[in-house]
Amino acid sequence: MTPGSSISFLGVDGSGKSTIARALREKLAAADRKVRILSRRDYLREQPSGHVADVNRTLYDAGLRSLYSFARTDKGQALGELLPGPPGDLRSSALEQKLNAVRISADSQAITAAALSEIAGSLVYYASVVRPELDRGTVVIEETHPLKTVTKLCLLASQIASDERHGRAAVTALRSATMILAPDPFRDVPVLVRCDPQRAYDRLIAARGGLGVLEHHGLAGRGTGREAYLDLMTRVQEAFEDVAQSWRCVVVDSDDESRYRSVKRAVETILADPRTAHLT
């Protein structure tokens, strides 16, 4: 059996990762490949049971709890009070909506802790869910590489840190993440979707009508709109450019006015790479 490959996407919020991932899945399925789009969040949303599911859930929830428990709304309420206790579902969209509706200020160290939980959770998820799937010969597509969230969290933490040491801790966490989450050169193919953050922002607003908690950077207590998004995403994009070099990412552009054209070209570029050429 041919071993599977994993293809995962980096790119700022709204850059078009999921859109390209779905088009890629269609193309691979048409070539008779066993292909699945997997994500940690979707995996947990299906409420799996057993010890593997338990450790995945525990680490995922630890990240969210670190992130929210010490943050406060502008009315002084601790966000931890909005969260259901341990058996409750932290991934429900009702909770997400509630969190999105408030303006919050967070603590830099709590955000770094969330980033570290994200790293731990992604490692366990890869080892316990993704790798077995690859061993079955599946091509696994991850719409969002876990480094995206880690990058956002660490850059946010370093930006709001009032103590210089806390800022350095966040930067160090990000540097470590880049090594810890680095792709396996024999079967992981990372893809950077390059997109002007301004364009990505316009797309997100057009598609969803607003931004989520992390997207709008509200955790930093520095505004909830376009400025905050552009400020954070411009730095995230710069960080991704460095990662793309050291990880040898396939780089695709998603800046074209025509969605159809740019998605088609992105899929072609990914499949023309020597690391994926055997898939079609």
Ligand SMILES: Nc1ncnc2c1ncn2[C@@H]1O[C@H](COP(=O)(O)OP(=O)(O)OP(=O)(O)O)[C@@H](O)[C@H]1O
């Ligand atoms: N090349 C493109 N041209 C125009 N619109 C696009 C293009 N790619 C994606 N879009 C649109 O932009 C919006 C965001 O795309 P998508 O959800 O794929 O981004 P994403 O990178 O997965 O975002 P997130 O980081 O939030 O998961 C969608 O409405 C999608 O239809």
Ligand SMILES: [Mg+2]
């Ligand atoms: Mg997406």
